[in-house]
Amino acid sequence: MAIKAAVLRIGAAALVALASVAVTTSPAQAQDTTYFDSFEDNPDDRWSWSTWYDGNTGYDLQRGLARTGANNGWLTAETGGASFNRYVEFPRSAGQCAGEVYVKPSTNDTVMTLDVWALDPNDAGGYDWRLRNSSRHQLNAGEYQAIGFGTTPTVYGGTVRLQYWITLNGGGAGNFKMARVDDFFVRCWW
Ligand SMILES: [Ca+2]
Numbered sequence: 001m002a003i004k005a006a007v008l009r010i011g012a013a014a015l016v017a018l019a020s021v022a023v024t025t026s027p028a029q030a031q032d033t034t035y036f037d038s039f040e041d042n043p044d045d046r047w048s049w050s051t052w053y054d055g056n057t058g059y060d061l062q063r064g065l066a067r068t069g070a071n072n073g074w075l076t077a078e079t080g081g082a083s084f085n086r087y088v089e090f091p092r093s094a095g096q097c098a099g100e101v102y103v104k105p106s107t108n109d110t111v112m113t114l115d116v117w118a119l120d121p122n123d124a125g126g127y128d129w130r131l132r133n134s135s136r137h138q139l140n141a142g143e144y145q146a147i148g149f150g151t152t153p154t155v156y157g158g159t160v161r162l163q164y165w166i167t168l169n170g171g172g173a174g175n176f177k178m179a180r181v182d183d184f185f186v187r188c189w190w
Pocket of ligand 1: 038040068
């Protein structure tokens with residue numbers, strides 16, 4: 001199963017990349033943490049990708065196509081699909097996490113799937129990833145718009161380890177789809 005294999009593939013490199021992630025704490029809610037990733041600098045340090053059949057992914061670097069900053073990602077597919085995913089870790093158990101990402105479809109009836117996987121913190125091997133939230137979004141060509149991953153109860157105690165997947169689904173033969181992505185947020189609170 002392609003997605004499961006890709007989940008396992010990100011491994012230690014993604015863990016190291018966490019050091020570059022900005023973390024902010026709101027004084028009004030002391031136990032509230034937000035991650036923000038705008039595909040800036042070298043997005044490949046933080047994002048993993050996977051494709052199947054004719055799916056493809058890449059980055060627009062300083063091309064004037066980003067929602068904010070200089071860079072964004074893009075996904076294309078006709079008969080296959082393509083995903084970006086990134087790892088997010090919180091140092092203690094959060095009650096709930098909510099994520100969103102901005103997407104700019106270039107084609108009508110573009111179907112995006114947003115998935116959230118969580119790792120059981122008691123699994124020392126790091127293999128027990130479970131799908132905690134999945135949502136489908138059908139969008140027409142237009143400007144950048146926010147789509148949500150939904151709210152994910154973190155379920156387990158201990159450190160929270162999540163993977164957020166952004167997938168573009170091809171429309172089938174002769175039905176090419178494309179979308180750009182930028183500005184990914186996750187907020188957790190407890
Ligand atoms: Ca950006």
